[in-house]
Amino acid sequence: MTKPIVDLSDCILCGICEDVCAEVFRLNSAGYIEVAELSDYSQNCISDAIKNCPAKCISQETP
Ligand code: SF4
Numbered sequence: 001m002t003k004p005i006v007d008l009s010d011c012i013l014c015g016i017c018e019d020v021c022a023e024v025f026r027l028n029s030a031g032y033i034e035v036a037e038l039s040d041y042s043q044n045c046i047s048d049a050i051k052n053c054p055a056k057c058i059s060q061e062t063p
Contacts, residue, residue: 001041002061004050006033010057017053021045025058 004024006017011033017025018033024046028034041060050058 003041004035004046004058004060007057008032010055012055014054017049020052021049
């Protein structure tokens with residue numbers, strides 16, 4: 001799986017992605033959601049974050 005992308009212009013900083021998938025999504029010190037640099041993005045929690053994001057601003061391309 002590819003790295004998920006957060007469209008920061010739509011993100012409302014609700015923190016749900018961080019709650020369901022803290023190993024991938026985190027709020028950085030600048031106040032934006034940041035996607036961790038990982039060698040593998042196959043975690044199930046990424047799809048949970050995509051499903052539960054109220055702004056529908058997380059996307060992930062399948063290779
Ligand atoms: S769940 Fe969506 S709207 Fe909420 S903080 Fe994460 S990316 Fe932003």
